[in-house]
Amino acid sequence: MTDILMPALSPTMEEGTLAKWLVKKGDTVSAGDVIAEIETDKATMEVEAVDEGVVEEILVEAGTEGVKVNAPIARLSGGVEAKAPEPKPAKEAAPEAAPAKAERPAKAEPAPAKASPAKTPGGERIFASPLARRIAEQKGLDLAAIEGSGPHGRIIERDVKDAKPGAKPATTTATTPSERRGETRPVQSLQQMGIPEGSYELIPLDGMRKTVARRMTDSFRDVPHFPLTIDLEIDRLLESRGRINKMLEKDGVKVSVNDIILKACAVALMRVPEANASYSPEGIALHHHADIAMAVAVEGGLITPIVRKCETKGLAQIAQETKDLAERARTRKLKPEEFQGGTFSVSNLGMFGIKSFGSIINEPQGAILSVGAGTKQPVVRGDQLAIATVMSVTMTCDHRVVDGATGARWLEAFKALIEEPLAMIV
Amino acid sequence: MDFDLIIIGAGPGGYVAAIRASQLGLKTAIVEREALGGVCLNWGCIPTKALLKSGEVYEQLHHLADYGLAADKPRFDFAKVIERSRKVAGQLNSGVGFLMRKHKIEVIEGTARLEKGSPAPKVIIAQKKGGNRTLQAKHVILATGARARTLPQIGLEPDGDRVWSYREAMVPKAAPKSLIVIGSGAIGIEFASFYRALGAEVMVVEALPRILPVEDEEVSTAARKAFERRGLKFRIGATVKRLSKSKTGVAVDIETGGKAETLEAERAIVAVGIVGNVEDLGLEALGVKVEKTHIVTDKHGATGVPGLYAIGDVAGPPWLAHKASHEGVHCVEHIAGEPANNLNAPIPGCTYSNPQIASIGLTEAAAKAAGRKVKVGRFPFKVNGKAIAAGETEGFVKTLFDDQTGALVGAHMIGSEVTEMIQGFALAMTLEATEAELQATVFAHPTLSEAMHESALDAYGKVLHL
Numbered sequence: 078m079t080d081i082l083m084p085a086l087s088p089t090m091e092e093g094t095l096a097k098w099l100v101k102k103g104d105t106v107s108a109g110d111v112i113a114e115i116e117t118d119k120a121t122m123e124v125e126a127v128d129e130g131v132v133e134e135i136l137v138e139a140g141t142e143g144v145k146v147n148a149p150i151a152r153l154s155g156g157v158e159a160k161a162p163e164p165k166p167a168k169e170a171a172p173e174a175a176p177a178k179a180e181r182p183a184k185a186e187p188a189p190a191k192a193s194p195a196k197t198p199g200g201e202r203i204f205a206s207p208l209a210r211r212i213a214e215q216k217g218l219d220l221a222a223i224e225g226s227g228p229h230g231r232i233i234e235r236d237v238k239d240a241k242p243g244a245k246p247a248t249t250t251a252t253t254p255s256e257r258r259g260e261t262r263p264v265q266s267l268q269q270m271g272i273p274e275g276s277y278e279l280i281p282l283d284g285m286r287k288t289v290a291r292r293m294t295d296s297f298r299d300v301p302h303f304p305l306t307i308d309l310e311i312d313r314l315l316e317s318r319g320r321i322n323k324m325l326e327k328d329g330v331k332v333s334v335n336d337i338i339l340k341a342c343a344v345a346l347m348r349v350p351e352a353n354a355s356y357s358p359e360g361i362a363l364h365h366h367a368d369i370a371m372a373v374a375v376e377g378g379l380i381t382p383i384v385r386k387c388e389t390k391g392l393a394q395i396a397q398e399t400k401d402l403a404e405r406a407r408t409r410k411l412k413p414e415e416f417q418g419g420t421f422s423v424s425n426l427g428m429f430g431i432k433s434f435g436s437i438i439n440e441p442q443g444a445i446l447s448v449g450a451g452t453k454q455p456v457v458r459g460d461q462l463a464i465a466t467v468m469s470v471t472m473t474c475d476h477r478v479v480d481g482a483t484g485a486r487w488l489e490a491f492k493a494l495i496e497e498p499l500a501m502i503v
Numbered sequence: 504m505d506f507d508l509i510i511i512g513a514g515p516g517g518y519v520a521a522i523r524a525s526q527l528g529l530k531t532a533i534v535e536r537e538a539l540g541g542v543c544l545n546w547g548c549i550p551t552k553a554l555l556k557s558g559e560v561y562e563q564l565h566h567l568a569d570y571g572l573a574a575d576k577p578r579f580d581f582a583k584v585i586e587r588s589r590k591v592a593g594q595l596n597s598g599v600g601f602l603m604r605k606h607k608i609e610v611i612e613g614t615a616r617l618e619k620g621s622p623a624p625k626v627i628i629a630q631k632k633g634g635n636r637t638l639q640a641k642h643v644i645l646a647t648g649a650r651a652r653t654l655p656q657i658g659l660e661p662d663g664d665r666v667w668s669y670r671e672a673m674v675p676k677a678a679p680k681s682l683i684v685i686g687s688g689a690i691g692i693e694f695a696s697f698y699r700a701l702g703a704e705v706m707v708v709e710a711l712p713r714i715l716p717v718e719d720e721e722v723s724t725a726a727r728k729a730f731e732r733r734g735l736k737f738r739i740g741a742t743v744k745r746l747s748k749s750k751t752g753v754a755v756d757i758e759t760g761g762k763a764e765t766l767e768a769e770r771a772i773v774a775v776g777i778v779g780n781v782e783d784l785g786l787e788a789l790g791v792k793v794e795k796t797h798i799v800t801d802k803h804g805a806t807g808v809p810g811l812y813a814i815g816d817v818a819g820p821p822w823l824a825h826k827a828s829h830e831g832v833h834c835v836e837h838i839a840g841e842p843a844n845n846l847n848a849p850i851p852g853c854t855y856s857n858p859q860i861a862s863i864g865l866t867e868a869a870a871k872a873a874g875r876k877v878k879v880g881r882f883p884f885k886v887n888g889k890a891i892a893a894g895e896t897e898g899f900v901k902t903l904f905d906d907q908t909g910a911l912v913g914a915h916m917i918g919s920e921v922t923e924m925i926q927g928f929a930l931a932m933t934l935e936a937t938e939a940e941l942q943a944t945v946f947a948h949p950t951l952s953e954a955m956h957e958s959a960l961d962a963y964g965k966v967l968h969l
Contacts, residue, residue, distance in 0.1 A: 208909070208937055365842065366840075
């Protein structure tokens with residue numbers, strides 16, 4: 078008999094939410110089968126069976142919050158007596174053996190707390206050099222929270238040398254109140270603020286809601302932001318889109334207005350590279366590529382999957398990627414690397430008829446573009462009234478990297494591209 | 504715009520950069536005033552390796568009895584030794600030509616200079632076939648290399664007859680009976696090794712207190728002993744006062760610790776360092792910063808003049824072909840906007856004498872000077888099975904690990920084939936291996952490389968065969 082234990086999704090995690098069971102009592106499972114989903118801030122991570130056997134008992138019901146790490150969540154029986162105990166993490170080698178497995182024999186000793194697991198919560202391998210692993214271990218750093226600067230994002234010595242424990246963007250770590258950065262004012266209860274208990278339904282904060290709350294609060298409070306709004310005429314864009322979609326009909330690809338906006342953003346960022354920037358204490362990072370994050374509303378919150386190197390991609394490819402990313406965002410099947418990072422964001426509420434709005438910056442990006450609805454409006458041409466489809470966009474800028482004039486130059490470049498989409502291929 | 508990129512100089516820095524540029528889709532031209540492949544391939548790394556191989560085989564012939572073999576009176580045909588070396592260089596030179604054609608890189612034969620231009624300086628080429636050609640590119644990389652340093656005021660200047668630089672030393676008409684080598688860096692030591700193998704009386708003069716001064720001190724000491732066993736003679740800490748030519752050869756006045764001495768020989772080789780090729784390029788007018796004959800650049804090779812970069816020997820030490828190639832590739836990738844993740848790779852250094860010397864990273868003295876506490880491991884080849892079987896038991900492997908993190912900080916080797924083995928440590932350092940990975944790696948038996956493993960074990964008191 079083997080107990081399946083609650084996996085540690087990050088080294089600092091103490092408890093988590095068991096979102097869903099994919100097996101039930103009496104089911105036979107084999108190694109590699111996905112048996113449950115565990116919820117983290119923004120993604121649902123799958124738990125795979127390591128052994129084969131029959132599910133004898135489900136010990137923790139789906140939807141249970143606060144399940145302690147290493148607590149038994151289900152029991153497997155059959156064919157596992159002979160299973161060799163899982164190798165203990167070797168002290169000097171074999172980083173693969175670090176604890177990140179979903180299961181371990183019931184009698185196995187708790188794994189020694191290691192600061193640098195080889196895998197992320199989702200079982201993604203963390204690529205880090207042996208030296209970086211050792212330094213992280215000595216300093217108690219969480220490798221999952223460190224961005225690697227080596228080949229293919231590998232974490233190398235220089236990434237950990239000057240890092241301090243805890244000083245990391247905790248984007249993937251389930252936060253407890255004590256962990257939260259910058260909790261500057263005591264939170265009053267609703268009762269203290271005059272709303273009687275029982276007069277409302279309380280929806281518990283899930284990982285995503287906590288992350289949205291923390292990141293937006295941090296950004297709104299700490300980033301000196303300002304909005305710039307401009308009107309764009311999009312008749313040409315709509316007409317081009319019609320022709321493009323006719324061309325792509327046979328391939329079954331449909332380009333949305335938003336896809337064209339993403340592309341125009343990327344091209345404009347290449348033309349005004351100072352707007353493709355991130356603030357850091359070491360200096361202003363000017364990004365080589367336009368990795369455009371798009372806000373996708375999902376049940377219970379929002380998520381911002383990223384179209385990488387968007388400036389290098391054609392509209393058909395962008396359309397296919399955004400469709401795929403949005404679908405997987407809604408089913409919470411995105412991998413962390415698909416929604417973490419990005420150099421610029423686009424949020425579009427045009428489909429709801431919103432005329433204009435200003436979004437909150439998605440750190441560490443230097444700006445975010447809020448796209449309103451395109452509506453037919455009277456415009457003045459020369460001294461004549463005419464009708465045009467007009468769309469308002471608002472760029473929220475991080476003043477530490479994008480000054481007013483820079484933002485205005487970017488919007489000018491963006492406007493030129495939107496009003497004459499052909500300019501994107503020049 | 505004529506080209507995306509023009510590279511000036513087709514040595515191992517320039518031509519490799521050109522290939523990478525072509526791979527990244529840049530329309531590229533390369534300007535060369537002499538021969539494709541530069542000094543490395545035509546007058547340096549490659550032809551000297553051909554000479555040294557002849558010397559090594561010849562030296563082996565005198566030790567045949569050690570292996571139970573015999574041959575009558577070994578001798579050599581010097582002209583043929585030189586001819587083989589030239590053939591090797593010629594083959595590789597045409598190989599570079601092929602690579603340029605394959606990657607559709609335009610090769611322009613001529614001498615280039617720069618003038619103000621935009622977005623990069625204009626390149627004006629005085630073509631070998633006659634006429635000037637003016638080209639404008641988006642980017643220009645200077646890869647003009649370096650040449651032997653001379654000190655004419657004290658006679659240290661090649662005359663093509665009795666006083667040689669590396670260039671003349673590679674193609675003499677006859678092997679000298681006696682030779683003075685001034686400078687004990689890699690170049691000096693390799694020529695000393697070659698001519699000694701062919702039987703010349705060789706004296707090496709070094710101004711610093713030890714030979715191969717960039718190497719770890721233990722390696723320098725072991726190298727000197729090994730060379731002395733082969734009959735090389737040394738004057739260290741010796742300042743050359745004057746080199747003068749006599750009817751029969753050369754006379755070199757030196758001073759060692761206040762003691763004056765005159766050395767005499769048929770020929771002398773001047774190997775006292777190199778100077779960058781920075782002249783007649785129009786650098787001054789462009790405002791390019793030049794310090795001690797080398798162009799000052801940032802880590803990507805940028806000179807500060809828009810669109811102008813410099814790589815390889817002309818951009819500063821270490822003056823090694825593989826460093827030039829590495830910088831060339833990095834510079835081109837930077838220009839093309841590729842992520843820079845090959846920075847800070849440690850650069851190995853090799854001397855192809857007999858025995859060979861190879862090293863990477865910090866010497867023990869440099870590590871200590873930098874305030875790093877290190878664990879030191881050593882393993883001698885005299886107890887390595889493969890070395891004993893091959894009858895080549897000279898030398899050792901020395902490794903340095905950071906006391907706190909276990910990072911491999913440096914590796915220093917002397918012995919047979921160590922120039923091939925150093926790549927193992929280069930890979931380990933680039934991957935940021937610690938002692939744990941080196942100790943956990945399975946080394947094939949029997950190999951000389953097992954000494955690398957044992958050295959890493961020794962640093963932590965776990966050596967097996969000692």
